[in-house]
Each structure stands twice: as C-alpha cells, then as structure tokens.
Amino acid sequence: MMGAHIPYVLTALLATATQATPPVQSTAPAAAAVGSAPQMAVPPVALPTPSGRDQDDVAFNIGKQLRCPVCQGMPIAESPATMAQDMMRLVREKLAAGQSPEEINQYFINRYGEWVMLKPEARGFNWLVWLLPPLSLGLCALWALSYVGRKRPGLAATADPSPVAPQPPDPYLAAIRREVER
Amino acid sequence: MRWRSALLGALVVVPLLVVLALGFGQDPHAVPSVLQGRAAPHFALQSLAGTTIDLDTLRGKPVVINFWATWCYPCKAEHDLLQDAAMHYGDKVQFLGVIYQDRETNVRQYMHGRPDHYPQLFDPGSRVAIDYGVAGVPESYLITAQGTIAYKHAGVLTPQLLHQYLDAWTAQGSQPTDAAKPLREGTAP
Numbered sequence: 001m002m003g004a005h006i007p008y009v010l011t012a013l014l015a016t017a018t019q020a021t022p023p024v025q026s027t028a029p030a031a032a033a034v035g036s037a038p039q040m041a042v043p044p045v046a047l048p049t050p051s052g053r054d055q056d057d058v059a060f061n062i063g064k065q066l067r068c069p070v071c072q073g074m075p076i077a078e079s080p081a082t083m084a085q086d087m088m089r090l091v092r093e094k095l096a097a098g099q100s101p102e103e104i105n106q107y108f109i110n111r112y113g114e115w116v117m118l119k120p121e122a123r124g125f126n127w128l129v130w131l132l133p134p135l136s137l138g139l140c141a142l143w144a145l146s147y148v149g150r151k152r153p154g155l156a157a158t159a160d161p162s163p164v165a166p167q168p169p170d171p172y173l174a175a176i177r178r179e180v181e182r
Numbered sequence: 183m184r185w186r187s188a189l190l191g192a193l194v195v196v197p198l199l200v201v202l203a204l205g206f207g208q209d210p211h212a213v214p215s216v217l218q219g220r221a222a223p224h225f226a227l228q229s230l231a232g233t234t235i236d237l238d239t240l241r242g243k244p245v246v247i248n249f250w251a252t253w254c255y256p257c258k259a260e261h262d263l264l265q266d267a268a269m270h271y272g273d274k275v276q277f278l279g280v281i282y283q284d285r286e287t288n289v290r291q292y293m294h295g296r297p298d299h300y301p302q303l304f305d306p307g308s309r310v311a312i313d314y315g316v317a318g319v320p321e322s323y324l325i326t327a328q329g330t331i332a333y334k335h336a337g338v339l340t341p342q343l344l345h346q347y348l349d350a351w352t353a354q355g356s357q358p359t360d361a362a363k364p365l366r367e368g369t370a371p
Contacts, residue, residue, distance in 0.1 A: 069317035111315035
C-alpha cells in the first residue's frame, strides 16, 4: 500500500526541488517529515533561474514568430536587417524584465497589428487562413475523384474486347487490290 | 455532371480571384497601422543640438513626427517640404525628425548649411521606431494636441495632406502668423 505512494512522493519532492523558492524553506520541512536528515543550518543555494542559454532559446522562438517589417516574409530571428536585430534585442530585454512570450507578442501586435505575426492566431477572420487551404484541397480531391469516375466507363469501353462493327470497305483500297490481283 | 464540375471549379477559382484582387489592390510593402486613434507612445530623445525633447511636454499643440534617414532618397525630397511646413506653421505645430538607423556624422553633414527649423532626434536601438510601428522610411505621424495619433503616412508627404490636417487643427486658434513662404508645391516626387 505504501509502495503505491512512493512515485507520488518522489514526484512531489522533485517538484519541490525545481520550484524557485528558497531551498531552506522548501527542503527543511520535507527533511523533518522524513525524519532522517539532521537539523542543521543549510547554506543558501542559488535559486534555479533560467540560464542565459534558455532565455536565448525562448527569445529565438519568439523571434521566429515575428515578421521583420523591413524584409520579405522573414522572421526577425533570422533576418540580418538592423531593424530586425533591434527588435530581437528588445525581445531579449523584455524577457529579462520578466515579460511572458504572450505579453511580448502582444506588444508587437499593438504596434504593427496582427500582420507582425507570421503565424496568425486562429480566431475571427484569421480562420480563413487556416480553413481555406484544406478546404481547397478537399474540393480539388472531390473534383479529381469525379473526373476519374467519369473517365473510367470510357476506359472500360476501350478495353472491352467485344467485336467492332465491320467498317464498309474503302473503294480506293478495293481498286488497288483488284489491280494487284489482275 | 457538367454543372457539378463548373460549381466545383467556381468554388476553387472564385475565392482565389477574390484574394488576388484584394492583394493586387494594395501596396505589398504597406504595413497596416493600428496606432491611428491611439495615444502616441511617449519618448524622450536627444536632439542633434544636444537637448532632450520629451513628447509629453509638447502636449497642447499638434505634432508631426517624421522618421527619416540620409540614406533614404525620398526622405531628402520630403525634408525640404517639412522644413517649409515647419516655418509656415511656426509655433502652432511642432515638427520633429527622428533619425532612423543612420549615423550622427551623416546627419550632421547633411544638415550642414540646410534650413533647420525643427529638431532632429536620435533614436538609439530604434526603440521609438519600433514603438511607433515603423516599417521603413519615410514615415510620418500626425498627432493631435491631445496626444492622439490622427494619421500615419508611409512614404513621402504631400503639401495637400499636411494642409488638410494642420490647417484644420491650427484654425481653431489664431491663423499661422508666420509670413514665410507657403508650403512648396510639387516637392514630393
């Protein structure tokens, strides 16, 4: 019975360890509950904060969704334009200031409109962008199926080995044959 | 069967034609402005003369903000028009030039010996340009005395357009007293 709870306890402990709370406050009660850890002062440990590398990844992912306003359909994360680089710098600063990716996207949408998002959000009129391609594809498939369906009886008719009605003899060929046989 | 094919074809072709017609009817480089009717984003930038211009301190008079650069040929054509307009409207309208991705030396060199009737501001990191949703130069923003963006213009301004807005805004008070020459007609290419 107790064994069934072990995975949950382990998960809870792991979750506690990954929270951005002071380790002294989070681990001490856990240790007291287990009853095996000595009651001693634990030196403060640096809080687990997102590394610079992680923030760069998040910034890059945000930048991949934002259109460079001075380029042709390029995201700011991949554009060499100075304007795009300035925008990327702003994204990083806003991330460092604690803003969420949604807040950063909204900042740019408030300045440039939905146009700035390379992948428009699926709502309102934007649904057309998402629905039209599969709809068109479906219609094309329907048309292709109906086209093939129409062609198939014709194909079957040509493959049918039934005897063809005898054609009337060509008078020109008949004349040549008569000349040859003479 | 024939009508069904025609219907299917129409269902595919008509939306495509509508999309193409709408697309060809617009400038592919034009970025729609969502700032019209909203409060102008605040900024405080340093001018070429070394003073700091704070947009909030200009509340109470219309403001024309022009984003430009010396490497932008149409901007130079527009620059003369804006200098004339700044002289024409005097202190009834505040004109501001915001340098967009350009070097200070280039701007100083360009402005040397030219009319200088309004401050030219440096925008490090294009912060103000991004705040205003600038997508190229020249771009201009006409801001009311209450601090609302009334109009964004991408491309070279025309005298007619400036008259249309600024005359109406300044007519509420006294007429422009500056007896300087009127806006130069035909400056815009």
